Amino acid sequence: MSVQSSRYGRQEIFYGIGPEGQEKLKKARVAIIEMSAIGTAVANNLARAGVGFIRLIDGDYVDISELQRQSLFTEEDARNERVKAVILKEYLGSVNSEIEVEDRITILDGSNADSLLSDVDVVVDASDSFETRLLINEACHALKKPWVYGGALAASGMVKVFLPGEEEPCFRCFIGDEEFIPGETPTCATEGVLCSTVSMIAALQCAEVLKLLTDADSVRSDLISFDLWDNSFDTFTVEKDPECPVCRGEYSFYGKASKAQTVSMCGKDSMQIVPSNEGEIDFEKYAEKLKNRGKVKYTKYTLDFDDGDVEIKLFKTGRAIIKHVSDEKRARAVYAEYIGL
Amino acid sequence: MIVLHNGEETEVPEGTTGKQFLQKFGYRRAMVKLNGEQLQVITFSKMTLNEGDEITVKRISGGG
Numbered sequence: 001m002s003v004q005s006s007r008y009g010r011q012e013i014f015y016g017i018g019p020e021g022q023e024k025l026k027k028a029r030v031a032i033i034e035m036s037a038i039g040t041a042v043a044n045n046l047a048r049a050g051v052g053f054i055r056l057i058d059g060d061y062v063d064i065s066e067l068q069r070q071s072l073f074t075e076e077d078a079r080n081e082r083v084k085a086v087i088l089k090e091y092l093g094s095v096n097s098e099i100e101v102e103d104r105i106t107i108l109d110g111s112n113a114d115s116l117l118s119d120v121d122v123v124v125d126a127s128d129s130f131e132t133r134l135l136i137n138e139a140c141h142a143l144k145k146p147w148v149y150g151g152a153l154a155a156s157g158m159v160k161v162f163l164p165g166e167e168e169p170c171f172r173c174f175i176g177d178e179e180f181i182p183g184e185t186p187t188c189a190t191e192g193v194l195c196s197t198v199s200m201i202a203a204l205q206c207a208e209v210l211k212l213l214t215d216a217d218s219v220r221s222d223l224i225s226f227d228l229w230d231n232s233f234d235t236f237t238v239e240k241d242p243e244c245p246v247c248r249g250e251y252s253f254y255g256k257a258s259k260a261q262t263v264s265m266c267g268k269d270s271m272q273i274v275p276s277n278e279g280e281i282d283f284e285k286y287a288e289k290l291k292n293r294g295k296v297k298y299t300k301y302t303l304d305f306d307d308g309d310v311e312i313k314l315f316k317t318g319r320a321i322i323k324h325v326s327d328e329k330r331a332r333a334v335y336a337e338y339i340g341l
Numbered sequence: 342m343i344v345l346h347n348g349e350e351t352e353v354p355e356g357t358t359g360k361q362f363l364q365k366f367g368y369r370r371a372m373v374k375l376n377g378e379q380l381q382v383i384t385f386s387k388m389t390l391n392e393g394d395e396i397t398v399k400r401i402s403g404g405g
Contacts, residue, residue: 034405036405037405039405125405126405127405128404129405130403133403151401151402151403151404152402152404152405153400153402153404156399156400156402157402158399158401158402174401175370175401176370176382185369185400185403186400187403187404188405193404198405223372225372225399227399230347230348232347232348232397234374234397234399236374236379236399237379239381
């Protein structure tokens with residue numbers, strides 16, 4: 001088969017990759033954190049490019065409000081509230097059966113970061129919170145992994161590669177401190193976001209990932225910033241902070257035992273409860289326990305409960321999403337009553 | 342006086358400092374350029390703005 005007609009022919013004749021680079025991609029391992037709008041686009045791009053192993057890390061399900069920007073999901077996925085990582089594993093497997101795609105239905109935290117990130121070559125940030133990025137930053141600093149930050153807001157975005165190495169600035173150097181005041185930073189839920197914005201970010205991130213995986217010497221050192229609505233495109237230098245605790249190996253998130261958390265879910269009018277000790281939930285047992293109190297149905301991945309007032313989506317690890325609740329105490333009370341804390 | 346804020350003409354009082362400018366527009370975590378030169382926020386904050394200054398400020402994006 002000629003290069004022109006082979007699967008990766010257009011990459012193999014591209015001077016930056018070539019057959020040697022393609023072989024490196026085949027052996028490469030990448031983890032993508034969160035199957036968000038950016039994450040789905042990145043996963044699609046890297047699977048088609050022939051990256052040999054892709055780990056999809058996400059604990060969420062598809063909602064109709066996400067179809068505007070999360071390009072690989074369908075209305076049927078939203079109607080059935082299907083688990084994102086599972087859908088993408090299936091889809092990407094049909095796009096490229098030559099690669100391995102692994103779905104990890106979980107949320108990255110300080111205690112599982114090692115098992116999720118230590119065996120990959122590059123980590124891609126597609127998260128929507130600064131706290132998750134601070135954790136990625138610490139984990140990648142400790143594990144000496146390069147990672148690619150991508151952040152979106154409305155029509156604007158930023159991309160920056162953070163490399164391991166004593167002379168390199170890290171994400172903590174970049175944002176200054178980790179004390180985020182609730183509401184201090186605008187979010188996509190308050191400012192909106194365009195599909196074009198996240199596609200642009202994903203494209204920029206993927207180009208950097210391909211460079212990293214093929215040992216290109218053109219990996220960007222600066223931060224790219226753009227706004228598709230005001231037509232601006234800019235670059236900034238991120239300087240190393242001599243006082244940065246992460247650069248000294250002092251971590252706030254990485255390696256810490258996970259604590260029980262109750263967090264609001266961006267754009268979903270729901271609260272998520274992550275118990276401190278995640279285990280393996282026996283759905284059959286829970287379905288039996290809950291069936292007299294409301295409608296129960298379960299799959300291999302999730303159990304749904306609805307009694308007309310309370311609506312819960314329970315995951316195998318014990319994590320649960322309490323729907324139509326915005327109050328933390330109420331969410332915890334529901335969890336305690338129906339699932340048990 | 343008039344300055345250019347991300348390309349748009351914007352009126353600010355004479356003697357406005359960088360800090361006052363960032364506060365006026367609600368910037369906290371941001372990258373700043375003044376007349377094309379990137380500055381640390383702390384450095385920009387201490388400066389006094391002049392008529393016609395071109396100020397580019399980009400918020401650090403957090404969405405995904």
